[in-house]
Every structure is written in structure tokens, then in C-alpha cells.
Amino acid sequence: MAIADDNRDMKRRTLAALGVSAVVLGLPATTVAHAAPPGAACAPAVERALSQAPDGAVVQCTGGRWEVYPGPYPNSDRWLSDDDGLDLHGQGMRNPEMLSGPWTAIPQNPATRCRAEQTAVVSAGEVGAPQVVEGQPGQPLHFEVLPVMFSIHLTGDCLWQAN
Structure with missing residues (x-):
């Protein structure tokens, strides 16, 4: 590690x-x-x-x-990630950086593939399995940030915007 x-x-x-x-x-x-x-x-x-x-x-x-x-x-409705990724917290924790609801990831170049891996709180002190969504190269990715999202890992040269 x-x-x-x-x-x-x-x-x-x-x-x-x-x-x-x-x-x-x-x-x-x-x-x-x-x-x-x-x-x-x-x-x-x-x-x-x-x-x-x-x-x-x-x-x-x-x-x-x-x-x-x-x-x-x-806390923002616009985040920019790169290939290394960006780790954010959601409303499943105090002081969320990314709020729940519909989001769109916009690739910043034609070869980029935007990917989001989020975990959500399923019960007190318990986080569920990661949920992954991934777009096609150069194409926007539309997805939902869960209301009790604990953490999210965003990758790709992408602009992430709340809808």
C-alpha cells in the first residue's frame, strides 16, 4: 500500500x-x-x-x-477529475462534497471514458458493495448519485456536473 x-x-x-x-x-x-x-x-x-x-x-x-x-x-455541483481519479464523500457522511441526484460526466477529450464507483450506507456503520457506471469513450455519462452515498471515486479526464 x-x-x-x-x-x-x-x-x-x-x-x-x-x-x-x-x-x-x-x-x-x-x-x-x-x-x-x-x-x-x-x-x-x-x-x-x-x-x-x-x-x-x-x-x-x-x-x-x-x-x-x-x-x-x-461542496460543488461541478468537479473535474483526471485519470488518477478523484475521491469524494456524499450525504452518507458529514460535510458532503458531492450531493445526491442526477449527474452528467462530460469527457474533456474524445478518447476519455468517464467512470464512477460509489458506495452507499446500507445500515448504521455498514457500507454496501461498490456500484460502478462507465461511459463510452468521448460520450457523456448520465447517472444517479445515491442519497446515502458514502464515497465515490471518479476517473477519467471528465467534468462532472449536477443536472
Whole structure:
């Protein structure tokens, strides 16, 4: 487990360095994964979306740049994930980051496949088996976030929006 965490941290640091390099070189944001380091450019399509910086901080696309999210409890109807994935909590816990209801995942490039794996509270102190939905490459994915969703793992270069 520690090796996997070390590898994930190394990959995030590498992606952050690539993201900063792309900004310095003036390359389009689509040439690098959405590591979302603060100060990096973000596309107009993801304005107001929250994501995660390589160091784990929550960031928000504001005015074309990723900025550290100012609030103590991030909650949004727009999230941006990357291939490493984004882990969020739902209404099955205190301070949910993603609320229940209908959502749509929009791939940010034609090869992307959006995937959501959520677990829900089935009784006091018990979480059920993961429920997985996955879209086709380049196609939007429509799905329901469960009312008692405990956690969700979102993957793919996708913008996730509440409907």
C-alpha cells in the first residue's frame, strides 16, 4: 500500500511539474493531465469546477486559473477529475462534497471514458458493495448519485456536473 501511495505521489508531482511547464511555455491546458496545481491555467469549460491539486489541496477554476479553494468544506455541483481519479464523500457522511441526484460526466477529450464507483450506507456503520457506471469513450455519462452515498471515486479526464 505504501509503495502504491509513493507511486501516486511521484506521478502527481511529475504531472504538477508538467502543468507548470506548460503554463510557462504557453502550451494549451489540454496538453497535460488535470493535475490542477494552483496558478495553472484552466479551460473556460471548467469555470467554477473544483478539483484536486497534486498536493491534495482542493482547487477551484476561477477566472481561467486554478486557485486554492477558500472554504473549509468543499461542496460543488461541478468537479473535474483526471485519470488518477478523484475521491469524494456524499450525504452518507458529514460535510458532503458531492450531493445526491442526477449527474452528467462530460469527457474533456474524445478518447476519455468517464467512470464512477460509489458506495452507499446500507445500515448504521455498514457500507454496501461498490456500484460502478462507465461511459463510452468521448460520450457523456448520465447517472444517479445515491442519497446515502458514502464515497465515490471518479476517473477519467471528465467534468462532472449536477443536472
